[in-house]
Amino acid sequence: MAFKKVSRIKIPEATIRRLSLYDRCLDDVRKAGKKIVSSSDIARKCGTNPAQIRKDFAYFGEFGVRGVGYYVENLQEDIKKALGIDRSWNCALVGAGNLGFALLGTDSLAERGFRISAIFEQDPILVEMGSFRDIPLFSMDQMQRIVPEMGIRIGIIAVSPENALKVSHQLIDAGVKGILNFTPATLKVPLGTILKNVDFAIDLEGLAFQLANA
Amino acid sequence: MAFKKVSRIKIPEATIRRLSLYDRCLDDVRKAGKKIVSSSDIARKCGTNPAQIRKDFAYFGEFGVRGVGYYVENLQEDIKKALGIDRSWNCALVGAGNLGFALLGTDSLAERGFRISAIFEQDPILVEMGSFRDIPLFSMDQMQRIVPEMGIRIGIIAVSPENALKVSHQLIDAGVKGILNFTPATLKVPLGTILKNVDFAIDLEGLAFQLANA
Numbered sequence: 432m433a434f435k436k437v438s439r440i441k442i443p444e445a446t447i448r449r450l451s452l453y454d455r456c457l458d459d460v461r462k463a464g465k466k467i468v469s470s471s472d473i474a475r476k477c478g479t480n481p482a483q484i485r486k487d488f489a490y491f492g493e494f495g496v497r498g499v500g501y502y503v504e505n506l507q508e509d510i511k512k513a514l515g516i517d518r519s520w521n522c523a524l525v526g527a528g529n530l531g532f533a534l535l536g537t538d539s540l541a542e543r544g545f546r547i548s549a550i551f552e553q554d555p556i557l558v559e560m561g562s563f564r565d566i567p568l569f570s571m572d573q574m575q576r577i578v579p580e581m582g583i584r585i586g587i588i589a590v591s592p593e594n595a596l597k598v599s600h601q602l603i604d605a606g607v608k609g610i611l612n613f614t615p616a617t618l619k620v621p622l623g624t625i626l627k628n629v630d631f632a633i634d635l636e637g638l639a640f641q642l643a644n645a
Numbered sequence: 646m647a648f649k650k651v652s653r654i655k656i657p658e659a660t661i662r663r664l665s666l667y668d669r670c671l672d673d674v675r676k677a678g679k680k681i682v683s684s685s686d687i688a689r690k691c692g693t694n695p696a697q698i699r700k701d702f703a704y705f706g707e708f709g710v711r712g713v714g715y716y717v718e719n720l721q722e723d724i725k726k727a728l729g730i731d732r733s734w735n736c737a738l739v740g741a742g743n744l745g746f747a748l749l750g751t752d753s754l755a756e757r758g759f760r761i762s763a764i765f766e767q768d769p770i771l772v773e774m775g776s777f778r779d780i781p782l783f784s785m786d787q788m789q790r791i792v793p794e795m796g797i798r799i800g801i802i803a804v805s806p807e808n809a810l811k812v813s814h815q816l817i818d819a820g821v822k823g824i825l826n827f828t829p830a831t832l833k834v835p836l837g838t839i840l841k842n843v844d845f846a847i848d849l850e851g852l853a854f855q856l857a858n859a
Binding site: 443444445447448450451452455459513514515516520522528529530532533534536537538539540542543544545584585608609610611615617623625627629630631632633634635636637638639640641642643644645 | 657658659661662664665666669673727728729730734736742743744746747748750751752753754756757758759798799822823824825829831837839841843844845846847848849850851852853854855856857858859
């Protein structure tokens with residue numbers, strides 16, 4: 432069984448998010464020592480239904496053997512490949528404030544293949560520190576040189592909202608291809624650059640919706 | 646035009662997330678002084694298509710007048726009502742670490758109706774501060790009393806992963822109905838309590854997927 436190369440069909444963002452969740456559930460399954468898993472097993476663990484899972488997998492082509500289930504290890508490999516996390520991604524963090532430090536303290540990013548290789552910061556006193564948890568700290572004007580030198584593909588923006596737009600331009604100029612924006616600032620990126628905005632209020636709104644309709 | 650009371654039909658989480666995004670786009674539209682907006686306008690601003698928007702709105706019943714468009718103000722009122730953010734929600738933050746302070750510094754939560762009314766923290770030295778940005782700081786053992794007293798409905802868990810499970814139980818015992826979990830810990834909540842997990846790696850995986858398939 433192998434997921435085919437992703438076709439031209441646009442895969443819904445919700446499917447991608449669910450693939451991430453399936454992968455996490457499969458971690459638990461694997462740790463529990465199970466080798467084969469059915470879509471019903473995954474559905475139960477992830478709080479979805481088997482039809483949804485099969486539909487999500489179908490975007491990527493082949494299925495496991497029906498009635499027998501999926502080999503956990505192979506399925507995870509295929510999901511990671513589909514998600515593009517069968518490799519590691521070099522990331523730069525911009526902004527060594529509270530949020531930046533919180534992100535640096537999150538082991539789960541590295542576990543999922545996202546390695547923060549450099550930190551950029553405008554405050555010279557922080558830059559003086561030289562590094563944080565062995566990750567080198569640079570001033571903003573070193574970005575143009577460091578990003579290509581270290582092969583950094585993803586920039587994580589954790590600066591104050593009023594600086595976010597400028598930082599996004601600097602990152603793109605330096606050659607970053609993907610941006611994760613933690614600020615509420617509205618950014619625009621050129622074609623070929625991928626932007627994702629993280630907005631904690633959206634999760635709270637999802638919660639509020641369910642509470643209001645419970 | 647008015648959104649009907651949400652029916653028994655299960656509304657996809659992706660629709661709820663998009664409603665949050667539409668509401669943010671409509672903020673911009675309103676600020677630009679526009680009074681009427683078409684689904685094509687919203688689609689262009691939000692990077693989706695008009696059919697998707699009409700489909701999302703259809704879960705809530707009535708539409709605006711076709712061909713004329715939606716009154717921005719009414720539409721936003723209806724979306725906020727549907728999302729349950731036509732009111733304000735009292736939240737408690739548990740954990741005054743880097744992430745906690747980052748969240749406290751995020752004005753956008755309050756702007757969207759989520760008011761952090763209390764902070765709970767296990768470190769007595771921090772609790773000694775008494776308050777942060779006028780938000781009272783309490784020790785963990787005050788949770789049982791403070792949550793009902795302040796009418797807190799939502800608990801935000803920003804502690805270390807190994808403490809998350811215990812904190813979730815404490816919050817639920819104290820009467821919290823919704824939990825936003827920022828830790829990678831896997832939590833289980835009883836029926837009637839809503840749990841949402843925030844996982845920054847999922848956003849990065851969405852980015853990786855697009856970069857790998859660009």
